[in-house]
Amino acid sequence: MRKYLILLAVTASIFSAVEAQAQWVMVAKAVSGQVQRMENKSANGQGYDVATVVLMANADKVYQTALTSLKTNHPDVTINSSDAKKRQIKFSKGDQIASMQATPLGDKLTQLVVASNLTGVQPDATSVVVQGVMKVCDQIKVVCTLSQD
Numbered sequence: 001m002r003k004y005l006i007l008l009a010v011t012a013s014i015f016s017a018v019e020a021q022a023q024w025v026m027v028a029k030a031v032s033g034q035v036q037r038m039e040n041k042s043a044n045g046q047g048y049d050v051a052t053v054v055l056m057a058n059a060d061k062v063y064q065t066a067l068t069s070l071k072t073n074h075p076d077v078t079i080n081s082s083d084a085k086k087r088q089i090k091f092s093k094g095d096q097i098a099s100m101q102a103t104p105l106g107d108k109l110t111q112l113v114v115a116s117n118l119t120g121v122q123p124d125a126t127s128v129v130v131q132g133v134m135k136v137c138d139q140i141k142v143v144c145t146l147s148q149d
Helices: 002-031 059-073 126-139
Strands: 034-041 046-055 078-083 088-093 096-106 109-119
Touching: 034 126, 046 126, 059 078, 059 088, 059 096, 059 109, 059 126, 096 126, 109 126
Parallel strands: none
Antiparallel strands: 034 046, 046 109, 078 088, 088 096, 096 109
16 A cells, blocks of 8 residues: 555656646747847947847757857857857957857757847847847747737
């Protein structure tokens, strides 16, 4: 009887963990591809700009795609550092500096974050981070849209 109760408790724990994982995946799928944006700009135009998106894709693939794109399609961008283990890229274009990080949320689920400074010189730096996110989405063939919230 004792073995039966232990087996029942273990089985219940496994099913609870599987159910929680399934709920997390459902939530992630619901927000997948929705680009969220946050910026803060002072009167002189300086500040920061951040864009995030959850992608139904492997984090290593997202990181490698972004790195390859920066190296091959943007000769005016300087890659200051890249860290495959952290899936992080730091890059710049003139006075504008930016970072990108692909964080795995599961085997085929990634949070992509792109952040940049606002220097007051560029007309709309928001487009830099949002366009960067959209370009990665396009290259890994995931449909992304800018959230209107």
